[in-house]
Every structure is written in C-alpha cells, then in structure tokens.
Amino acid sequence: MGQLNLFTYIPSTSIAHDLDVRCKLCCLSLMSLATFRGGPVPLALITAMVAGLLIPAAIRPLTLLRELKFFFLLVAMVFISRSVTTGGEPMINLLGISATKQGIAEGALLSWKFVLVMLMGIVFARTTKPSHVKGAVQWFLRPVPFIPETRAAVMISLFLRFMPLILNQASEVSQAQQARCFHLEKNPVKRLVRLTVPLLKKTFQSADRMALAMEARSYSEKRTDPAFIRSGHEPLTLALCLLVLGLSFMV
Amino acid sequence: MRARPLIEADQLCHGYDSTGNGIRKISFQIFKGEFLLVAGKNGSGKSTLFRHLNALLMPTAGDLLVHGRSIRKDPLAARKTVGLVFQDADTQIVGETVADDIAFGPENLGLSRNEIQERVDLALDALGLSQLQERNPSSLSGGEKRRLAIAGVVAMDPEVIVLDEPFSNLDHPGTLDLIACIEKLHQTGRTIVLATHDIEKVITLATRMIILDRGSLVADDVPQALLKHLEQFGIREPCASRLGMEVQPWAS
Numbered sequence: 222m223g224q225l226n227l228f229t230y231i232p233s234t235s236i237a238h239d240l241d242v243r244c245k246l247c248c249l250s251l252m253s254l255a256t257f258r259g260g261p262v263p264l265a266l267i268t269a270m271v272a273g274l275l276i277p278a279a280i281r282p283l284t285l286l287r288e289l290k291f292f293f294l295l296v297a298m299v300f301i302s303r304s305v306t307t308g309g310e311p312m313i314n315l316l317g318i319s320a321t322k323q324g325i326a327e328g329a330l331l332s333w334k335f336v337l338v339m340l341m342g343i344v345f346a347r348t349t350k351p352s353h354v355k356g357a358v359q360w361f362l363r364p365v366p367f368i369p370e371t372r373a374a375v376m377i378s379l380f381l382r383f384m385p386l387i388l389n390q391a392s393e394v395s396q397a398q399q400a401r402c403f404h405l406e407k408n409p410v411k412r413l414v415r416l417t418v419p420l421l422k423k424t425f426q427s428a429d430r431m432a433l434a435m436e437a438r439s440y441s442e443k444r445t446d447p448a449f450i451r452s453g454h455e456p457l458t459l460a461l462c463l464l465v466l467g468l469s470f471m472v
Numbered sequence: 473m474r475a476r477p478l479i480e481a482d483q484l485c486h487g488y489d490s491t492g493n494g495i496r497k498i499s500f501q502i503f504k505g506e507f508l509l510v511a512g513k514n515g516s517g518k519s520t521l522f523r524h525l526n527a528l529l530m531p532t533a534g535d536l537l538v539h540g541r542s543i544r545k546d547p548l549a550a551r552k553t554v555g556l557v558f559q560d561a562d563t564q565i566v567g568e569t570v571a572d573d574i575a576f577g578p579e580n581l582g583l584s585r586n587e588i589q590e591r592v593d594l595a596l597d598a599l600g601l602s603q604l605q606e607r608n609p610s611s612l613s614g615g616e617k618r619r620l621a622i623a624g625v626v627a628m629d630p631e632v633i634v635l636d637e638p639f640s641n642l643d644h645p646g647t648l649d650l651i652a653c654i655e656k657l658h659q660t661g662r663t664i665v666l667a668t669h670d671i672e673k674v675i676t677l678a679t680r681m682i683i684l685d686r687g688s689l690v691a692d693d694v695p696q697a698l699l700k701h702l703e704q705f706g707i708r709e710p711c712a713s714r715l716g717m718e719v720q721p722w723a724s
Binding site for chain 2: 229230232262350351352378379381385386389427430431433434435436437438439440441443445448
C-alpha cells in the first residue's frame with residue numbers, strides 16, 4: 222500500500238481549502254517570492270499567516286518533525302555552513318572553527334526561509350486536491366502556444382497517482398531480493414542494477430496496462446474542462462499576499 | 473421471437489505473433505439482461521476475447537458486432553456500450569481520490585459537470601463507496617480497489633459490464649462484498665459478462681456459461697448443464713456438485 226505523508230490532501234472546509242486553486246497557486250508564488258526577498262519583519266508576518274493555516278491543515282508538530290527529519294538535517298547543515306563561512310565577529314569557537322555573530326544571524330534567516338517555503342508547500346498540498354492542481358495547470362497552460370495543456374494535466378495526474386505505486390513496487394522488489402540474501406552483495410553497482418532492472422520492467426508493464434485501461438474508458442483529449450469553485454475570499458487573499466510582497470521589498 | 477443481440481461474435485479470430493495463443497473462430501451472442509459466465513483455464517483466451525468486446529483489440533479475422541455495428545467501424549460506440557473491468561485494479565485507477573477516479577470516464581465522454589457529479593454519486597452509491605469518496609486510492613484495501621474499478625466503469629453507464637477475473641487476490645470478505653455488488657448491478661438491469669476459472673463463486677448467479685479452451689469456444693449452455701463437463705477443460709467443478717448436491721450461492 223502506498224504510504225500517505227504530509228503532502229497528502231486532507232478534506233476539510235477551512236479558508237485555505239475553499240480558495241480557488243488558481244488563486245492559491247498565485248498566492249503561493251507571491252509568498253515564496255516574499256519569503257526569499259524579505260527580512261525578519263515580513264518573515265514574521267508570513268510565519269504568523271502560515272501558522273494560522275497549519276492549524277486547520279491538521280498537522281501535529283511531532284509528525285512534522287518526524288516526516289521532515291532529513292529536511293531539517295539539511296537546514297541544520299545550511300545553518301552551520303553559513304555560521305562558519307560568513308566573516309564577522311567570532312561568537313563561538315569549537316576545535317579551531319569559529320562561528321561568527323553575522324554568520325549565525327544569516328544562517329538563521331536562511332534556515333527560517335527554507336522552513337517557511339516547505340511549510341507553505343505542505344499547507345498547499347494538504348488543502349488542495351491534486352485534481353484541482355491538474356485543472357489549474359491546464360488553465361494556466363491554455364494560453365501558452367505549442368503546449369497540449371490537457372495532455373500535460375493528465376501527465377501530472379498520472380505522476381501523482383503512480384508515485385506511491387512505484388515506491389510500493391520498489392519496496393516489494395527490494396524485499397524479495399533481501400529474502401534471497403541479496404543484501405550480502407557488497408558491489409553497489411550490482412545492487413543498483415539488480416534493483417532497477419526489475420523495477421523498470423514492472424513500471425513499464427504497469428504503464429502499458431494503465432494506457433490500455435484509460436483507452437477502455439474512452440480517454441481522449443476532448444474531455445470535460447476542470448471546474449473551479451470560488452469562495453469569494455480570493456480578492457482579499459490576493460491583496461494580502463501582494464501587500465506582504467510589497468513589504469518584503471521595503472523592509 | 474428473441475430480441476436482437478447486444479453483442480454478436482461471428483467467427484472471431486485473433487492471433488498473436490509466434491506465441492500460438494489467441495482465439496480461434498469464436499461465435500456467440502449476448503442478449504440484454506444476461507449474466508454470462510466465461511470459464512476457462514489460464515491462457516484459454518478469455519482476456520483476449522474481452523479486449524475485443526471493448527474494441528481494445530481488433531479481430532484478425534471474423535467480426536464482432538455491438539448493437540449490430542462492427543467494432544472496426546465504431547470502436548467508441550463499443551466502449552460506450554461495453555465497460556471493461558481489468559484484472560489488476562491498481563493499474564486501472566487513474567484518479568487521486570476515489571471520486572476523481574470515478575469521474576475520469578464521464579469526463580472523457582465530455583459530459584457536463586452536473587451530469588458527471590450525478591453519475592459519480594450514483595456509482596459511489598451502487599458500489600458502496602460513498603464513505604470513501606475523498607480517500608486516496610492507494611490507501612484502499614484490495615476489495616475496495618476492485619469495487620472502485622467497477623464504479624469507474626459503472627459511471628460511464630454502459631449496458632454491458634465485463635469483468636476479467638474480478639476475484640483474483642481477494643480475501644473472503646472482499647469476495648463476498650464484490651459478489652453482492654455484481655448481483656446488485658445485474659438486478660438493476662445491467663448485462664454482466666464475467667470471466668473466472670473459479671466458477672463456484674458466481675455460478676448460481678449466471679444465466680449462461682461458455683467455456684473456452686485453447687482459444688476455441690467448446691461449450692455454450694446453462695451452467696447446470698455444463699457442471700459435469702468442467703474438469704475435462706481444466707476448470708474445477710464446484711464441491712457441492714461433486715458431492716451430488718445443489719450448488720449454493722456465496723452471497724445474497
């Protein structure tokens with residue numbers, strides 16, 4: 222069974238859930254830009270907004286820490302790297318390596334930004350149906366020439382659908398090989414080949430069967446267009462995001 | 473006088489290169505409201521035959537008519553009339569939620585959003601999936617996935633539902649649920665065509681049975697008449713029949 226994670230849509234009726242997905246995508250872009258552009262004041266404002274949105278997204282802090290442990294490890298490395306490579310007034314000295322006051326401040330700010338962008342992504346994924354994302358992508362791509370927007374949208378949909386299936390198959394192949402003591406094999410290239418060849422074979426076979434099943438259900442590019450539902454909060458939300466973006470350029 | 477058949481196979485042949493498998497000169501008719509059981513051991517040609525019913529494969533000789541029209545001339549009409557449920561539910565499910573997957577077929581037919589929603593609601597209800605409509609299909613059990621695959625086909629409102637080995641890899645409760653759903657679909661007027669090599673589960677529901685062996689149709693009769701001839705074609709005779717008793721339904 223495919224593992225569900227933090228990026229899985231959870232149905233609810235919060236403001237973030239009810240916003241038109243196109244508006245949500247625009248807001249996400251504006252807020253990401255504001256995060257990377259802004260200083261502590263806009264970041265504090267964005268943090269408060271994201272925290273407010275995380276509550277209805279039903280995420281426990283411990284779950285967040287557990288699921289994102291590797292991400293937090295990366296953030297910690299960024300912080301340490303910034304602290305010791307930025308010049309300035311030394312603050313901590315350990316084994317001859319000193320972290321500067323300016324480095325720690327810069328590292329903390331950068332880490333804060335990374336965490337915020339990740340949290341915004343989680344809020345978006347938890348509050349948005351993948352099919353709505355697909356619809357929005359189709360809508361945004363429509364004016365772009367030479368891009369078949371319906372096909373692109375279906376590709377996104379299939380990617381989202383297939384990921385847990387591929388992970389599941391990889392786990393099955395790996396377990397089947399471990400059951401025959403393949404974990405004792407020391408050559409990493411051999412291990413990789415033995416894992417990827419059957420996995421690719423299974424994936425291509427699944428893709429073949431999927432294409433056949435889609436054809437059986439009369440798939441064509443002349444499909445019913447996606448529906449977008451507006452909650453009425455979109456202009457205000459967009460204005461707020463623009464305000465935060467403006468603030469990030471000023472403060 | 474009997475009504476015009478929904479589906480008519482006339483000397484239907486399909487040969488795969490080099491393997492020798494396929495189907496050979498199959499002729500039969502399927503009428504509205506029938507529950508046709510297609511039995512045969514692995515490699516007997518059941519799946520190949522089914523893919524013709526849905527116009528996924530074209531005959532290499534002979535013809536297959538759906539509502540009197542050749543599938544060669546109008547494959548889309550065949551797909552609208554005949555809904556095919558594959559053996560592997562995992563690769564048939566394309567939506568990110570249960571409701572989205574059911575909507576996939578009606579969206580392909582270009583229906584309005586209101587009509588799509590109506591059909592999704594009806595299919596959810598018919599297959600007992602209403603409580604799971606927002607669930608990610610990856611998180612469903614095997615039986616639920618199989619019911620979702622059928623719901624996706626039911627939402628396209630086909631006259632005939634073709635199920636290829638629907639009970640494979642299902643546990644006992646999942647099998648019972650699925651039998652009840654199939655029975656309900658038949659009772660609401662759908663024509664059912666079902667392939668299995670384990671006929672005991674549905675033989676009491678079937679109104680007719682055909683047996684395929686090495687690509688050829690070797691028997692076509694009411695199920696009771698064929699019970700004693702099953703094992704010569706590699707199909708297990710129901711236990712009750714072996715003991716000289718009447719075969720009991722698995723679910724009602």
